[in-house]
Amino acid sequence: MSSPSNSSPTPIDRILNSQFTRFFIIGFLILLLQIPTLMLFGLVNDRQKVRQAAVEDITGKWGKQQVIVGPRLLVPYIKRTGSAEKKNLKSVQKVATFLPNDLNIAGKMQTEKRHRGIFQVPVYTTDLTLSGQFEAPDFSAWGVQKADIQWNRAELMIQISDTRAISDQVNVKWNKATVPFDPGLGKLQSGGKILSLSPIAPSQTGSRLPKTQLTSINSGSGIHARLNNQLKAETKSYQFSIPLQLRGSESMDFIPMGKLTQVHLDSDWANPSFQGNWLPEKPEVTKDGFKAKWQIPFLGRNFPQQWSSDRPIADDVIYKSSFGVDLFSPVDNYHMAERSIKYNFLFLVLTFAVLWLFEVTAGLRVHPLQYLMVGVAMSMFYLLQLAISEHLGFHYAYAIASFAVVLLITGYTMSVLRAKRRGGIVGVMQVCLYSYLYVVLASQDYSLLLGSIGLFGFLAIVMFLTRRIDWFNPSGTQPRLEGD
Known part of the structure; x- marks a missing residue:
């Protein structure tokens, strides 16, 4: 100066x-x-990219963001066209998809933080029970003859975005029978478009992994149970119960597949961020965790209770009905x-x-x-x-x-x-x-x-x-x- x-x-x-x-x-x-x-x-x-790499390393080994789609009942049938008199009779296998009349999901989520270097990621272990009721499949809308319905080949399918994180063997209690689940979406999944759950590119504005994206391809991640002779034409309804132990990280989402879908989720995570088309009814959030309950009628979504592989439902239509919770970090540095x-x-x-x-x-x-x-x-x-x-x-x-x-x-x-x-x-x-x-x-x-x-x-x-x-x-x- x-x-x-x-x-x-x-x-x-x-x-x-x-x-x-x-x-x-x-x-x-x-x-x-x-x-x-x-x-x-x-x-x-x-620095965000460095953290993202650490997050992917942790979630890739523990379990990624989980999206649960299902259960859904797949029943194959024969569609006949032409006539025997004109000698142009053709038979083609089709697959009908039926959703549960009632779907109840109850879960207890235990959370912890995993570290990689200076970075940490919220992960969880969830004990879920999926229960409810399927009504007897009705093929009258498609004019299918009873003899053309292949009841003995029916399958029950649940899509899970990261099946590697399933902690124990999964069985379904179907009426009075117990049927084990097998890996994969089953043989009938090729009969119609099945959602594939895959992560999208990382966000440049936030630290958490992005929402799971569903792409329209004929493969995906999930489990299925071959019902064999457990599905019969004379049975009017089917009760089911599926215990599921699942690990994941950062978020958990559901799709309202039931005519009435009810979800009860308890967790020890004190900073939840509820996402999706529906918010829980009067959630309780305290320093010790949260309790959330959703009750969603099928009138609020944009897909029906049943459809055929002749006219499958687009993937994005189903996923737009997702809802759930993010394990939100109060401050994103x-x-x-x-x-x-x-x-x-x-x-x-x-x-x-x-x-x-x-x-x-x-x-x-x-x-x-x-x-x-x-x-x-x-x-x-x-x-x-x-x-x-x-x-x-x-x-x-x-x-x-x-x-x-x-x-x-x-x-x-x-x-x-x-x-x-x-x-x-x-x-x-x-x-x-x-x-x-x-x-x-x-x-x-x-x-x-x-x-x-x-x-x-x-x-x-x-x-x-x-x-x-x-x-x-x-x-x-x-x-x-x-x-x-």
Whole structure:
């Protein structure tokens, strides 16, 4: 910083010392500091990818996000076309799909956190019981003769997105009989499109794995039970019960396959995020876990209770009816870091504006390099926050990073502005800015409102403090007269 000179300024000095020129220099510095801001965005994305690799390593061995589709009853039949008289009689095997009249799913979910390096992923073990009732299959809508129905080849199928995570042998209690499940979707699955559950590309905006996507192909992951002679034409209804021990991670979703689907899910996870087309009825969420209950009639979905392989139901139609729960992490460090970096431009503008006002009102000179030092220190806040949050969490990281940066900038500006009072004003302003940012990050739903009010308030303060400055001669050597 230099003191005002008594010698007569040259034209070049007048240009360099004019506030208009200083304004453009400061603006250029702010734009220059957007380069490290862009690098910070890239760093956040890189750390997200590293975490994603750790998550996939854990979930690939424990169990991925689980989606349960079923059970559904598959019954083959013969479709005849033409006539024997014209000698053009043809017989083609078709498959009819029937959904349960009642479907009750009760489950107890035990959660834990698995670590890979500094990263952790919520995983769970669930004891589920799928029970309910199938009505006797009705083929009258397709004009099928009783003799053409192959009851002895019927299969019961359940799709599970990651069957590797099934913990024990699965059997179905079908009326009074017990039938074991076999791996795969069975021989009848090729009779119509079957949902295939596969993960999609990772999200760039969040840390958790994305929702499971269902693709329209004729293979998938699941289990099936060959009912053989357990399905008979004269039986009016069938009761079933299926105990299922299943591991998974991050989320569990269901499809309402019953005419009336009821799901009861208890867990020790204290931060659930309920997703899908239906929310649970009055869920109980406490620090010890949650209890959730869904009751969904089939009128709320967009597919029927039965269909034939002649006119199969599209995969995406079925999956759009999914619902369930995510094991939500209360604070996503990378998402918070990405949101906070977006405020860097605004904070630079406000801080540089305060330094510039000290130049104008106190007759000081702050070198562009000194502006740059303050801007780099402010950019370091986001790097510190990101690095520390991976070890201590967002809240502690934010407090430590903001305290360090405010202390650094306050001490530096006290020296630059040649007064503890002026440096203290800059420090108080930094405290206000980072406190304001924390409130905005913690209140995502109100971030736009808080941002608008904060920006308006700062503009009002600047206008009030500069209302008497003569911008044509801010040094005050030739003050303008009122009324000129």
